[in-house]
Amino acid sequence: MTPNYRVCLLVGFVAVIMIVPYVHPDTNANKATETPIKHVVILMMENHSFDNLFGIYPMTSNGSVVANITKPLNLLTAPHLSGLQQVANGSFSTPDPYEGYGQYHTDWNEGKMNGFLNGSGPNSLDYFSANQTGLEWDMAMNYALADNYYSSALTETLPNRLYSIAGFSPVSQDQLYPPPFVAYSETIYGELDRYNVSWSYYFLNPVLGINPLDFIYGINNHLNHIGTWGNFISQVDNGSLPAVSWVSPISGGAFFYSQHPPDNILSGEIWIYYIVNKIMESPLWNSTAIMITYDEGGGYYDQSAPPVVAGQQLGFRVPFILISPYAKEDYISNTVMSHTSILAFIDYNWNLPPLNRLVAYSNIPLDMFDFAERYRNGQIIRPPYNFDNMLNQFLPRDLSDSTSLASGYHSVGYIFPVPFQFNPSTLPYSRTGQSNFNLSNDTSYFVAHDSSFIPWYLNKLxxxxxxxxxxxxxxxxxxxxxxxxxxxxxx
Known part of the structure; x- marks a missing residue:
């Protein structure tokens, strides 16, 4: 995502948001669900491939904690090229690799994954270790990590974020302003409204921008669903969170939280950890799934060639972490997934028709959950992991304070790994697996045919x-x- 895109504002939306207060607390927490999950919280960070953040996971200074568990086995065995560079201890950022539709297709090179030097350039070969990602690795290790999850399109931020909310994008590259638009009725928000499932999207300050929602035609009629980070924290504290929540580290005046290079990635980790910790301390914990991912690879190297799903060429592999009382401990999912898998889970969990054909054919991360097997203590629901004992130094005063806190660290490698909540030898499930479960048997798509939308008054014709x-x-x-x-x- 380009810097200009990150700060783009739409004056029309600003004017409306300034006069429409956020008034959308949860009104249907008891709506029937397919699983015990009543609340889904989605955090989509920025521009890091799986190998860039987790390529040598779970390596520590003492060797591998769980050897050969990720797929492919290890970044350091990558067959395609040499010149990979570990980010030095003391640094939490790299220069931004070259981004763009053309650069990414050069990187990809028809699936050979050997064009990164010619496409995204030398900084594409940088990768992080526990020295920078220890906090995120701790969360992944004590819950579930997917190592076969991909961005939805082989391109930049905007199209991938639109896929994550509509299962479709009318644009193939980043651009500052619409048109074209996605019609509100063809997004997950339109579907949730149709079936009376509550939702909200939270920005630092919506008055300063609501990207990518400004590419949804008709969003200005639904601004009661758009809130601030402060609204989100208040609703977590009092247990009134909507069924589905998106908390955005971009737009709305938010800078340095999203981990977009060259930002300090620890700032984003602390931002994530604050949200996770707040939910763990709230009455919502026992019914919540937190889904953490990245919009696209950002030009960073990844060795796994993205597959094609339902005719859609997926983009580069990105991390996906599931945190929930029902998430398996130290679990690695090999299930092929993408951003539309989150939409598929929402449709599945609330018994909705698939949003569209791509969502229907997107695998659902059910293998990352344990809804049936009991731990040795006799419980199915995991109590909150008490990260505070080890990681309370990383809790900022509030959600917007993570940037200043992150600046005080030279390395965080010493915090990884934290102890397991349960002894791995006693877990009632395998520590790795996969699933091909999706909604493809249901052909009653909510959106039969995706289409871009351009209002007549904005049409060049x-x-x-x-x-x-x-x-x-x-x-x-x-x-x-x-x-x-x-x-x-x-x-």
């Missing part, structure tokens, strides 16, 4: 006849004026 008529009018008026002046001279 509308302006051509307007310009032609205006030009003809000017010519006609000029002729009349000229003719009158000529008649006056002749008199």
């Amino acid at each position: 509308f302006y051509y006849p307007v310009i032609a008529i205006a030009a003809a009018s000017i010519i006609f008026l000029s002729y009349r004026i000229f003719k009158r002046r000529k008649l006056r001279r002749n008199r």
Whole structure:
């Protein structure tokens, strides 16, 4: 995602948001669900591939905690190229690799995954270790991590974020402003409204921007669903969170939280940890699933060639972490998934039709949950992991304070790994697995045919006849004026 795109504002939305307060607490917490999950919280960070953040997971200074568990086995065995560079201890960022549709397709090189130097450039070969990602690795190790999860399109931020909310994108590259739009009725929000499932999208300050929602035509009629980070924390504390929540580290005046290079990635980790910790301390913990992922790979190297699902060429592999009292401990999912898998889970869990065909064919991360097997203590629901004992130094005063806290650290490798909640040898399930469960048997799609939308007054085809008529009018008026002046001279 380009810096300009990150700060783009739409004045029309600003004006409306300033006069429409957020008034959408949970109204249907008891709505029937397919699983015990009543609340889904989605955090989509920015621009890191799986190998860039988890390529040598779970390596520590003492060797591998769980050897050969990720797929492929290890970044350091990557067959495609040499020149991989571990980010130095003391640094929490790298320069931004070259981004773009063309660069990413060069990186990909028809699935050979060997074009990164020519596409995204030398910084694409940088990768992080526990020295920078220890906090995120701790959360992944004590809950569930997917190592076969991909961005939805082989391109930049905007299209991937639109796929994550509509299962479709009318644009193939980043752009500052719409059109084209996605119609509100063709998004997950339109579907949730249709079936009376509550939802909200939270920004630091919506007055300062609501990207990517400004690419949804009709969103200005639903601004009661858009809140602030403060609204989110208040609703977590009092247990009134909607069924589905998106908390955005971008737009709305938010800078340095999303982990977008060259930002300090620890700032984003602390931001995530604050949200996770708040939910763990709240009455919502026993019914919540927190889904953490990245919009796209950002030009960073990844060795896994993205597959094709339902005719859609997926983008680069990105991390996906599931945190929940029902998430398996230290579990690695090999299930092929993408951003539309989150939409598929929402549809499955609330017994909705698949949003569209791509969502229907997207595998659902059910293998990452344990809804039936009991632990040695006889419980199925895991109590909150008490990260505070080890990681309370990373809790900021509030959600917007993570950037200043992150600046005080030289390394966080010493915090990984924290102890397991349960002894791995006693777990009632395998520590790795996969599932091919999806909704493809249900062909009653909520959106039968995806389409981009351009209002008539923004359509270029509308302006051509307007310009032609205006030009003809000017010519006609000029002729009349000229003719009158000529008649006056002749008199």
